[in-house]
Amino acid sequence: MLHPGRAAAVIELDRREPAPGADRFVEFYWLVRWDCRDRPPYEQKVLSHPHVHLVFEEPRARVYGVDRSLFVRRLEGRGHALGVKFRPGGFRPFTDRPVSGLADRSVPAAEFFGPEADRLNEDIMAGPADPERLRALADAFLLARLPEPDPTADRVAAMVERITSAPELHRVDDLAAEFGLGVRQLQRLFAEYVGASPKWVLRRARLHEAARHADSGADVDWAALAADLGYADQAHLTRDFTAAVGTPPARYAHGSR
Incomplete structure (x- = not known):
């Protein structure tokens, strides 16, 4: 995140390690919580790393490829999002196509993980944004779908x-x-x-x-x-x-x- 000191007034960032097995593919889970209820909408800029992310957010879960430009997210009201940061190359075993097709774009997670991704997204968005609860949900989801090691x-x-x-x-x-x-x-x-x-x-x-x-x-x-x-x-x-x-x-x- 650019200007992390400024962002800290609006955004709370939490990271959690994935379970053994998932950690071969996933670097970490990240949880972002924000509260802009008493201030104007906030634009957070991110100079992306070479990673694919699975993000549970409103209105539905999405897979984000490497963003080669500057990623900008407008935050309003109060909310949270849970992300799975795959290791470089770690998302490729989950799909049958080159990861280059995801560059600079995002697609619904259901395209890769089926309707269960949207059902999990509803649970994550509706329940409390507790880091341990969300880590357990992400672990269970991924461990049930781990591909063969590559x-x-x-x-x-x-x-x-x-x-x-x-x-x-x-x-x-x-x-x-x-x-x-x-x-x-x-x-x-x-x-x-x-x-x-x-x-x-x-x-x-x-x-x-x-x-x-x-x-x-x-x-x-x-x-x-x-x-x-x-x-x-x-x-x-x-x-x-x-x-x-x-x-x-x-x-x-x-x-x-």
Whole structure:
């Protein structure tokens, strides 16, 4: 979430670990609760990660593919939503089609999980937004539908983890060589399992790192950070950040204070 400090006045975010078995496919469950009853509607912006989400929300459950732009959600009144954040590549075993078909869009969850997804959505929306209650419901739903383990999905998750944990990794061909693949093989794997190209994942990881520094409240040496993240210069980082977030990094950082 962008501007997490500002969002905290409106949004309460809770995370829970999935049950053993489900954790091979799911990174965590997230529960968002908001209360805008005494204030104007609030727009929350999210710089998405390379993950597919199953979201239980009003009016029905939906599956969200990787959003390669800036995800914006308008919050009004009081409400909650429960999300299942799949590991990179972790949603592919639940479907018979490439995950790239979900990029930048969402579809009703019933297309993948049948009418039981909508029935569970009614239960989640109608009952109390208790994190443990909702975790138990999500666990039961997924454990009854777990696919066979997919070693390729595990390998893709490791590739994305390598990108996100190694700011010094800047080039697609370096990633491909590290995992013993050709660049085209890597691109096909990411289209099939992630829903975004390896180049996009690399770039988005750098922007997340820049946003993390901006949200820290500390003074940032943007030229030094640009160099650390593999940009040719500060102007290149500024262009990328502005294109993705809608404001230059220094101005974004000022708004986070």
